[in-house]
Amino acid sequence: xxxxxxxxxxxxxxxxxxxxxxxxVMRGQIMRDQDCTFVAQELLKMRAVMSGLVREKEAxxxxxPILVSGHFAPRPASxxxxxxxxxxxxxxxxxxx
Numbered sequence: 001x002x003x004x005x006x007x008x009x010x011x012x013x014x015x016x017x018x019x020x021x022x023x024x025v026m027r028g029q030i031m032r033d034q035d036c037t038f039v040a041q042e043l044l045k046m047r048a049v050m051s052g053l054v055r056e057k058e059a060x061x062x063x064x065p066i067l068v069s070g071h072f073a074p075r076p077a078s079x080x081x082x083x084x085x086x087x088x089x090x091x092x093x094x095x096x097x
Contacts, residue, residue: 005062012053012066019046 022043029036 005057005060008053008057008060009062009066012050012057015046015050015053016066019043019050022046 022039026036026039026043029039
């Protein structure tokens with residue numbers, strides 16, 4: 001039983017790190033106005049797996065919290081409030097005759 005609890009705890013730690021990384025990817029996609037439905041669906045699947053693992057861990061009698069430290073992905077930098085437009089110069093078109 002103790003080995004199974006330790007195994008579940010290791011999987012939960014790894015899953016938390018994966019979830020943090022997926023959240024960082026999703027935030028980046030949102031900031032770039034990209035579609036993030038695939039990552040969001042995968043994150044929901046990870047949460048469902050996590051829920052099942054926590055229930056199994058508690059059924060085995062382990063109620064101690066699992067701490068994850070030092071594995072946090074950095075948050076992407078927020079985009080600036082104002083970006084100065086690039087100066088464009090008109091160029092005469094060449095005739096192709």
